[in-house]
Amino acid sequence: MLGYAGRILQVDLTTGKVRIEKLAEENAKQYIGGIGLGMKLWLDNSKAGVNPLSPENPLVLALGPVSGTMFPTGGNGHAFISKSPATGGVGEAVSHGTFGAELKRAGFDAIIFTGKADKPVYLWIDDDTIQILDASQVWGRSPPETEDAIKTELGDFYIRVASIGLAGEKQSKIACIINEKTRAAGRTGLGAVMGSKNLKAIAVRGTRDIAVAQPDEFINMVKEFHERMKGPAAQKYRTLGTVENVMVQNQLFCMPTRNFNNSHFENADKVSGEVLNERYVEKIIACNSCAMRCEHEALVREGPYKGTLARMEYDNLWALGPNCGVDKLDAIIKASERCNYYGLDATSTGVTISFVMDCHEKGILTHEELGGIDAHFGNAEALIQLIEKIGTREGIGDMLADGVKAAAEKIGKNSIQLAQHIKGLEVTGYDLRCLKTTALGSAVSFRGADHNRSGAYASDVKGKVDRLKAERGRGLIVKETEDVNAIIDSLIICKNAKGTLYKELADMAKLYSLVTGVDMTPEQLRAAGERIINIARIINLREGLTREDDTLPWKVMNQPIQDDGPVKGAVVTQEELDLLLDDYYTARGWTVDGVPTKEKLKELSIEEYQNLT
Amino acid sequence: MVKLHQRKFISADPEKCVGCQICEYACSFNKEKVFNPLKSRIRVVRVNQTANMAVTCRLCEDPACVAACPRDALSQDPTTGSIVLDKDKCNGCGWCIEACDYGAMMLHPETKVVYVCDLCKDKPDGPQCVKWCPEEALTVVTSDVLAQKARIGAIKKLFQEKEEKQ
Numbered sequence: 001m002l003g004y005a006g007r008i009l010q011v012d013l014t015t016g017k018v019r020i021e022k023l024a025e026e027n028a029k030q031y032i033g034g035i036g037l038g039m040k041l042w043l044d045n046s047k048a049g050v051n052p053l054s055p056e057n058p059l060v061l062a063l064g065p066v067s068g069t070m071f072p073t074g075g076n077g078h079a080f081i082s083k084s085p086a087t088g089g090v091g092e093a094v095s096h097g098t099f100g101a102e103l104k105r106a107g108f109d110a111i112i113f114t115g116k117a118d119k120p121v122y123l124w125i126d127d128d129t130i131q132i133l134d135a136s137q138v139w140g141r142s143p144p145e146t147e148d149a150i151k152t153e154l155g156d157f158y159i160r161v162a163s164i165g166l167a168g169e170k171q172s173k174i175a176c177i178i179n180e181k182t183r184a185a186g187r188t189g190l191g192a193v194m195g196s197k198n199l200k201a202i203a204v205r206g207t208r209d210i211a212v213a214q215p216d217e218f219i220n221m222v223k224e225f226h227e228r229m230k231g232p233a234a235q236k237y238r239t240l241g242t243v244e245n246v247m248v249q250n251q252l253f254c255m256p257t258r259n260f261n262n263s264h265f266e267n268a269d270k271v272s273g274e275v276l277n278e279r280y281v282e283k284i285i286a287c288n289s290c291a292m293r294c295e296h297e298a299l300v301r302e303g304p305y306k307g308t309l310a311r312m313e314y315d316n317l318w319a320l321g322p323n324c325g326v327d328k329l330d331a332i333i334k335a336s337e338r339c340n341y342y343g344l345d346a347t348s349t350g351v352t353i354s355f356v357m358d359c360h361e362k363g364i365l366t367h368e369e370l371g372g373i374d375a376h377f378g379n380a381e382a383l384i385q386l387i388e389k390i391g392t393r394e395g396i397g398d399m400l401a402d403g404v405k406a407a408a409e410k411i412g413k414n415s416i417q418l419a420q421h422i423k424g425l426e427v428t429g430y431d432l433r434c435l436k437t438t439a440l441g442s443a444v445s446f447r448g449a450d451h452n453r454s455g456a457y458a459s460d461v462k463g464k465v466d467r468l469k470a471e472r473g474r475g476l477i478v479k480e481t482e483d484v485n486a487i488i489d490s491l492i493i494c495k496n497a498k499g500t501l502y503k504e505l506a507d508m509a510k511l512y513s514l515v516t517g518v519d520m521t522p523e524q525l526r527a528a529g530e531r532i533i534n535i536a537r538i539i540n541l542r543e544g545l546t547r548e549d550d551t552l553p554w555k556v557m558n559q560p561i562q563d564d565g566p567v568k569g570a571v572v573t574q575e576e577l578d579l580l581l582d583d584y585y586t587a588r589g590w591t592v593d594g595v596p597t598k599e600k601l602k603e604l605s606i607e608e609y610q611n612l613t
Numbered sequence: 614m615v616k617l618h619q620r621k622f623i624s625a626d627p628e629k630c631v632g633c634q635i636c637e638y639a640c641s642f643n644k645e646k647v648f649n650p651l652k653s654r655i656r657v658v659r660v661n662q663t664a665n666m667a668v669t670c671r672l673c674e675d676p677a678c679v680a681a682c683p684r685d686a687l688s689q690d691p692t693t694g695s696i697v698l699d700k701d702k703c704n705g706c707g708w709c710i711e712a713c714d715y716g717a718m719m720l721h722p723e724t725k726v727v728y729v730c731d732l733c734k735d736k737p738d739g740p741q742c743v744k745w746c747p748e749e750a751l752t753v754v755t756s757d758v759l760a761q762k763a764r765i766g767a768i769k770k771l772f773q774e775k776e777e778k779q
Contacts, residue, residue: 209648
């Protein structure tokens with residue numbers, strides 16, 4: 001089977017021993033790669049109820065079969081999978097750049113880390129030479145600094161590095177894993193899992209050839225996708241970027257503002273994608289193999305934050321900007337840069353800070369408790385001060401560094417009502433009260449609050465369905481988009497390139513076949529997507545999550561949208577949520593409790609996991 | 614009679630290059646049917662997030678690589694200006710790699726002799742990296758054309774500034 005390297009690296013950080021195993025072909029075909037293969041490997045290598053921050057929790061790094069090839073965006077991804085310290089269920093996060101391609105050239109499809117090193121270390125993969133090296137020189141340093149230091153130490157500037165910052169070292173449950181300085185496997189707190197293993201970084205240099213099964217047909221397919229990427233499907237990403245969403249969503253009154261106290265930001269025009277591009281975007285760069293390049297590098301050219309450089313996307317801009325009531329773009333860029341510096345998930349960090357501001361304005365957290373920080377909505381200085389506290393776990397930051405759910409549990413005083421999270425993972429920038437298909441997709445998302453697990457938001461935002469209505473049929477929309485997205489994240493194609501997959505499953509099946517030489521039909525691929533979602537569900541069930549956890553933040557269900565506009569009064573009631581969940585479970589072939597049935601597991605050839613449900 | 618320089622080489626526009634490395638894949642695939650940057654005659658450098666550029670042989674007028682080769686394995690084609698390697702003479706000593714200021718000479722990981730951009734002389738449609746570059750950042754140019762472009766850019770800027778002052 002081409003495409004796959006055929007090898008899995010097992011790293012036991014406790015003993016310092018490494019072992020290379022064969023990738024089972026059956027697993028490759030059934031779980032594709034990326035998050036699918038990663039979850040399968042995690043499930044088979046872990047015990048029920050494992051503490052996410054214990055040595056026994058495996059951390060899996062997985063690539064897709066397309067990684068390392070020239071297929072645009074597909075060539076460059078990697079995924080981290082583990083048990084999330086934030087949700088207690090499946091944790092997974094995908095990142096792009098060049099790291100994944102390099103690891104494939106080193107000859108690995110996946111790495112499974114277990115155990116815990118007795119002192120800070122980093123893993124150095126130089127093709128077949130695997131070494132666990134001392135990381136005491138870089139401990140405490142930021143991911144960008146760590147990357148440069150490791151390249152200098154090893155004396156090769158084409159080495160690729162994924163590393164954690166101070167937040168990961170201090171096991172903050174909103175810590176991420178950063179590669180190539182500005183790209184992050186952001187969500188579900190996997191930086192903390194790395195930190196708990198004393199694993200500071202993974203450095204890779206790979207020199208092998210990557211060959212595909214049908215090179216001539218493959219190169220023609222690449223050429224066609226280059227053309228598609230010059231067209232309308234990628235136009236948004238090529239021009240303004242995802243930050244275009246600021247004005248689009250604000251107009252639809254679905255941009256959560258001031259911790260969901262509003263769904264419309266009156267100063268959106270000050271933080272719009274248009275203004276960001278005009279005044280701050282210095283350069284748009286690309287990941288390896290990508291023909292649509294979308295990474296907008298924003299540079300602050302004057303003022304107190306002069307010289308600050310950060311990658312800006314809708315989610316970090318929203319979380320640290322409108323969501324905190326902040327309308328100063330230079331401060332939002334600075335805040336994003338600080339998140340990268342400490343290795344914090346910018347989305348979760350922004351939502352945690354908006355929670356603090358909400359608590360402060362409602363008198364739940366006093367000025368004294370906040371260590372004198374004036375945490376009012378719109379205070380850009382407080383935003384940056386709070387990131388410093390969270391990144392270093394100093395003062396109030398220690399309580400906030402594990403995200404909103406943990407913070408609210410410590411604060412008490414009903415503050416949980418202000419904590420915008422699902423399953424312990426902070427929400428993304430979509431007001432779920434007026435996007436009810438998205439609300440369902442986020443409620444059932446196996447990794448917690450996430451608009452991208454299902455991608456159902458497209459139906460709401462583009463007006464394909466009545467976004468204010470909870471009705472039967474939405475379950476099927478969520479199911480189908482979930483299955484497709486599971487494949488996208490397993491082949492590891494960039495979600496920003498989703499629009500260029502005109503024939504979604506058919507395109508991806510063709511790609512899989514040309515690369516691997518294994519005939520894959522669209523239907524087989526769809527089934528693989530469904531299998532992956534079911535495996536995720538099985539993991540969550542094994543770890544104790546139930547239907548009760550497929551829910552929405554308190555405000556989304558109890559505090560109707562108050563802004564005058566097209567969605568005033570919108571809220572998701574318990575009855576609506578129950579209807580949507582029932583509809584979704586039915587579409588999935590699960591019981592009313594959200595448990596995959598024996599028949600479903602048999603249909604997907606995973607009846608071996610029956611006893612875990 | 615004075616003649617314009619005819620030698621054309623591949624030049625990357627730093628304003629346009631986004632560091633995607635597609636040129637590397639196009640080159641290694643075209644030359645060796647595999648995807649491997651180590652077998653590409655053009656290499657991408659990302660100094661930081663805003664400084665990206667692809668670099669390959671610039672067909673120097675007085676190529677240091679040729680002068681440095683102690684075994685006379687390298688020569689310059691008098692017509693095209695590209696660097697020609699006599700594989701039998703090369704022993705992979707690496708003097709030429711050290712001599713080249715642009716990192717255009719590389720030691721092949723398998724054949725163990727040096728290799729360098731040959732402008733895809735066997736391809737009727739010219740250098741494949743240029744053909745594939747999605748940003749149109751790569752061009753095949755003479756040094757005269759590069760100088761012309763620089764001149765025009767400078768003058769445009771000058772007049773723009775003048776207009777702004779008025």
